Amino acid sequence: MKPYQKEGVLKDGSRVILRPMVKEDREKLLEFFRGLDEKDLLFLRSDVRDPAVIDRWVNNIDYRRAFPLLAEAGGRIVGDGTLHMRLMGWKRHVGNVRVVVAKEYQGKGLGTLLINELVELAGEYGLEKLVAEIHLQAHSALAAFKRAGFSTKAVFEDLVKDLTGRSSDLVVMVCDVEGRDRRAPES
Numbered sequence: 543m544k545p546y547q548k549e550g551v552l553k554d555g556s557r558v559i560l561r562p563m564v565k566e567d568r569e570k571l572l573e574f575f576r577g578l579d580e581k582d583l584l585f586l587r588s589d590v591r592d593p594a595v596i597d598r599w600v601n602n603i604d605y606r607r608a609f610p611l612l613a614e615a616g617g618r619i620v621g622d623g624t625l626h627m628r629l630m631g632w633k634r635h636v637g638n639v640r641v642v643v644a645k646e647y648q649g650k651g652l653g654t655l656l657i658n659e660l661v662e663l664a665g666e667y668g669l670e671k672l673v674a675e676i677h678l679q680a681h682s683a684l685a686a687f688k689r690a691g692f693s694t695k696a697v698f699e700d701l702v703k704d705l706t707g708r709s710s711d712l713v714v715m716v717c718d719v720e721g722r723d724r725r726a727p728e729s
């Protein structure tokens with residue numbers, strides 16, 4: 543992969559570095575994921591507080607299957623977005639996007655910045671559509687994906703659970719990589 547590093551400016555003027563995850567990020571990732579609260583953890587697919595999960599990720603990096611994009615500030619990881627791809631099959635033009643941001647960096651536009659960057663990357667990888675599966679109660683995620691050009695295509699009623707174990711809906715958002723209607727960030 544060609545060297546890749548970008549600087550992003552957030553709504554409050556603070557700066558982050560966007561770069562791919564590398565093997566050496568293990569400790570920083572553990573620290574980042576340990577800092578997330580229970581509510582945010584609920585919306586993630588893996589048990590990111592388990593060092594074995596992080597080991598599996600950093601020891602098996604394959605940017606053609608999963609491109610993990612990190613946001614770093616002051617030497618700490620403050621955001622993580624991933625573009626998941628398939629090399630073959632009927633969904634080979636479809637990618638999946640997941641994103642998580644550190645509590646103290648939320649609401650500053652970082653989630654949207656990461657999603658926008660992953661959509662750009664998806665275009666470079668030749669993907670045509672992107673899908674995000676979002677818990678109905680993940681309000682910021684719904685807003686961030688919408689701002690980045692995703693729109694709701696399906697709602698699966700009562701498919702997922704909330705923190706108390708009550709059933710909730712799963713929202714499937716889709717983005718057309720070439721023709722997306724992306725809104726400018728508000729300051």
Ligand SMILES: CC(C)(COP(=O)(O)OP(=O)(O)OC[C@H]1O[C@@H](n2cnc3c(N)ncnc32)[C@H](O)[C@@H]1OP(=O)(O)O)[C@@H](O)C(=O)NCCC(=O)NCCS
Pocket residue numbers: 581582583585586639640641642643644647648649650651652653654655674675676677680681682683684685686689728
């Ligand atoms: C989803 C997530 C990455 C968003 O990160 P972020 O840096 O806060 O995102 P942004 O600041 O770019 O955008 C957040 C948007 O949510 C809005 N928002 C925040 N709280 C909200 C609420 N309670 N209800 C509705 N909208 C809300 C913000 O106003 C902003 O929208 P705007 O840009 O139109 O003003 C972050 O909340 C997170 O890590 N959540 C836990 C993990 C998760 O849910 N991931 C999604 C699964 S793929």
